[in-house]
């Protein structure tokens with residue numbers, strides 16, 4: 374039987390092949406995630422054990438949707454659909470909005486989920502470049518040229534994976550104006566909101582700035598709870614209904630125990646604790662990266678990044694990012710993400726938000742592999 378051509382999700386596939394096999398997995402994009410006991414009081418553990426294992430509310434428990442809505446101005450539970458991670462929310466966005474032949478604009482480098490989904494639906498995908506020569510800022514004149522009357526969706530990730538780029542309010546206005554000019558939808562994936570470095574406040578959501586808008590988010594990155602697999606979409610009520618109809622086909626509902634834990638994670642004090650823990654891990658990891666880079670001559674370099682726990686490291690070696698990542702995996706037992714899977718050759722994406730000693734050890738091994746390649 375012949376199958377339709379399919380663009381696989383190269384980054385996620387690479388991780389799923391090796392992330393549980395290597396000694397040091399630095400290809401992830403969360404911080405070191407929590408164990409269930411670590412962050413729950415005895416009462417909260419009891420609430421988890423009391424969770425019934427019947428089908429939960431399909432669009433998300435009311436309590437969780439209310440807690441999510443409370444993170445936004447002028448939103449209520451009817452604006453929210455709880456999903457299996459932001460990845461499912463993003464999939465529902467594509468399944469709901471896109472048809473073959475539509476044009477879609479995505480950021481590059483970027484997390485290539487909407488990019489791949491849109492290709493698989495038969496859309497024409499255009500890339501909005503983030504320019505390394507300007508500290509990974511977007512070329513918004515180019516955006517004006519990319520958006521045409523056939524553009525159905527502009528999809529951005531803010532803060533961006535892998536560059537950490539945070540759009541300024543004026544840049545956001547320009548993105549919205551480009552969408553409004555042709556009536557396109559704007560999807561903003563905000564999973565890295567809350568991962569900003571000191572001196573940058575929490576990135577404001579785009580929620581409320583445009584009428585054809587869907588924001589997605591999850592507990593995976595800023596909260597260090599990727600194993601819960603809880604995310605959400607927030608949009609106008611009618612669009613929530615449309616996403617929900619697709620969600621019923623895709624998964625029926627997110628897992629009940631995960632929704633219980635997600636409600637706990639979003640209690641204000643718990644939320645502050647989780648965000649602070651994540652920021653501390655990321656900041657320690659960034660210092661380890663900075664000190665390692667000082668010993669690497671000109672082989673590795675990074676541009677300043679205001680958010681995420683990621684180092685998007687440029688390398689000067691005569692090979693592709695996939696070849697280098699494979700050399701590092703096979704020789705050093707360390708997994709990193711090749712930049713080509715995020716749309717930028719000559720880069721590796723390295724997660725920094727683990728125990729600093731572990732990051733330091735893994736970086737030293739990467740340095741040793743690079744030194745061996747240079748000698749050869």
Ligand SMILES: Cc1ncc(COP(=O)(O)O)c(C=O)c1O
Pocket residue numbers: 402457458459460461463484530534562564590591592593599602603604
């Ligand atoms: C920008 C972006 N969106 C969504 C996801 C998926 O996250 P989740 O664990 O919430 O499904 C990721 C994971 O790397 C990501 O980087």
